Amino acid sequence: MSRWFRVWQKKRGRRRTGSSLAGSVGEASFFGLLLLLGGIVQVYAFIRYTQAPSAVLLEPPVGFQFWLMVLISTSFLLIGGGGLVLTALQTGTSTERRAALVKRAADIDLINDELPSPSEHPGVPGHKSLNDSPGVELQYRLPVIQTQTLAFLATAFFCLVCNSIVIGLLVLLVREWVIGNLQIALIALTVFFGAMAGWSSPSFVRQLRMRAGIGATTLEISDHPLHPGNAYEVYLSQCGRLHLRSLEVLLVCEEEVTYRQGTDVRTERHVVVEELIYRGQDCQIRRDQPYEARCPLRISENIMHSFQGQHNVIQWKLMVRGQGTGWQSFERGFPVVIAPGVSE
Amino acid sequence: MLDPLISIRLKGQGRIFWPGQELDCEYQVDAVEQVDLRAVEASVIWYTEGKGDEDLGIHYFERRVAADHSTGDLRPMRHFRTTLPRTPLSYSGILVKIRWCVRVRIFLGRGRSAFFEVPFQLGDAPEIHDTEVSE
Numbered sequence: 085m086s087r088w089f090r091v092w093q094k095k096r097g098r099r100r101t102g103s104s105l106a107g108s109v110g111e112a113s114f115f116g117l118l119l120l121l122g123g124i125v126q127v128y129a130f131i132r133y134t135q136a137p138s139a140v141l142l143e144p145p146v147g148f149q150f151w152l153m154v155l156i157s158t159s160f161l162l163i164g165g166g167g168l169v170l171t172a173l174q175t176g177t178s179t180e181r182r183a184a185l186v187k188r189a190a191d192i193d194l195i196n197d198e199l200p201s202p203s204e205h206p207g208v209p210g211h212k213s214l215n216d217s218p219g220v221e222l223q224y225r226l227p228v229i230q231t232q233t234l235a236f237l238a239t240a241f242f243c244l245v246c247n248s249i250v251i252g253l254l255v256l257l258v259r260e261w262v263i264g265n266l267q268i269a270l271i272a273l274t275v276f277f278g279a280m281a282g283w284s285s286p287s288f289v290r291q292l293r294m295r296a297g298i299g300a301t302t303l304e305i306s307d308h309p310l311h312p313g314n315a316y317e318v319y320l321s322q323c324g325r326l327h328l329r330s331l332e333v334l335l336v337c338e339e340e341v342t343y344r345q346g347t348d349v350r351t352e353r354h355v356v357v358e359e360l361i362y363r364g365q366d367c368q369i370r371r372d373q374p375y376e377a378r379c380p381l382r383i384s385e386n387i388m389h390s391f392q393g394q395h396n397v398i399q400w401k402l403m404v405r406g407q408g409t410g411w412q413s414f415e416r417g418f419p420v421v422i423a424p425g426v427s428e
Numbered sequence: 429m430l431d432p433l434i435s436i437r438l439k440g441q442g443r444i445f446w447p448g449q450e451l452d453c454e455y456q457v458d459a460v461e462q463v464d465l466r467a468v469e470a471s472v473i474w475y476t477e478g479k480g481d482e483d484l485g486i487h488y489f490e491r492r493v494a495a496d497h498s499t500g501d502l503r504p505m506r507h508f509r510t511t512l513p514r515t516p517l518s519y520s521g522i523l524v525k526i527r528w529c530v531r532v533r534i535f536l537g538r539g540r541s542a543f544f545e546v547p548f549q550l551g552d553a554p555e556i557h558d559t560e561v562s563e
Contacts, residue, residue, distance in 0.1 A: 341480025
């Protein structure tokens with residue numbers, strides 16, 4: 085514990101330079117003061133109200149101002165009280181003890197005794213939501229990870245806004261030109277938004293063609309969840325109207341972490357395993373004739389299982405990667421769960 | 429004033445354990461006055477290391493306080509055993525690492541605390557150094 089109280093402290097990895105007790109006292113003092121302030125303001129507001137000459141409820145002079153003071157003081161009371169209780173609970177309680185209490189609460193199954201215990205495979209994500217869709221060719225149809233829909237909507241919105249502004253500015257520009265009052269600033273603004281529209285429109289058209297031209301990708305699997313050492317069968321179906329140099333199915337393992345940097349929450353991903361399980365060459369896909377393929381999938385014995393923490397994830401997925409020319413290249417991911425052992 | 433000593437010993441064949449195997453452990457606290465030792469917590473936990481914020485899961489936990497003991501002395505050798513779970517296995521990836529350990533934390537007078545931990549490996553998941561691409 086440091087001898088002198090320091091205003092500024094530094095977090096070094098998992099350690100802090102200052103005393104944790106002093107930190108807890110400081111935190112409790114802050115929330116205590118907030119609670120006290122809220123109480124004083126609320127008492128003051130009510131005394132003012134009761135001493136008002138026209139003591140009719142909800143009538144001036146205690147209208148808006150009174151309710152604003154009540155609202156602010158109540159928020160102070162809630163934040164201060166809540167913070168104080170939380171600090172009191174956390175002071176002198178170790179991380180392990182808090183985790184044990186949370187685990188004990190999670191293990192109490194109040195709803196249904198027949199549900200599997202969450203502690204059977206701790207840390208392994210549930211697979212029930214992935215087994216919802218029965219397949220046509222094989223047991224299960226895997227859901228696709230929707231990662232590009234938001235990007236497409238954002239591009240479409242940006243393109244629409246830019247083009248609308250350009251049209252509006254052009255109309256204004258023509259009107260000004262007709263009356264002979266052409267302004268340089270208006271021309272510069274039109275050129276700027278014209279350039280933005282010119283930059284965003286090809287990207288939007290490319291994505292639109294990609295979504296329209298590349299049809300649905302279906303991936304089915306003979307069993308799920310997957311277990312190390314077992315063999316499975318995968319069925320691939322690719323719709324659309326395109327010609328691909330290659331169409332691959334890969335088994336991919338990706339690590340994903342979230343961390344706080346200042347006030348931001350950042351996410352980072354890194355592919356750690358990429359195993360090719362099927363490659364089709366020179367694939368001609370027609371509207372009436374989707375591309376179909378079946379391939380074996382063997383999960384090796386010595387492999388890490390799927391893991392789902394609050395901030396750290398190890399995610400396995402089957403990836404379909406099509407490589408064509410120009411816009412005809414795409415990647416689509418289908419999550420799978422790899423669970424250790426075969427005892428379900 | 430001396431720092432308290434916490435010693436932990438894992439019985440068995442070293443530091444590699446398998447899912448479902450029994451973990452046999454002993455721990456002891458020394459170099460601290462009996463009256464100064466208020467509580468002792470022993471736990472078997474996993475936690476993550478790496479770029480992401482830490483996740484922590486608890487498998488075994490026991491807390492002993494001086495008031496609960498007839499002698500009031502928490503320093504002597506204590507023994508516990510627990511069957512290890514099937515997951516999560518120890519893992520050493522690029523962004524994520526999963527570590528297992530036995531941790532003993534002691535609570536002393538005037539709000540002081542100290543802990544000591546002994547790591548061990550659960551399972552034999554491969555160590556990842558770079559992206560593995562195979563065809």
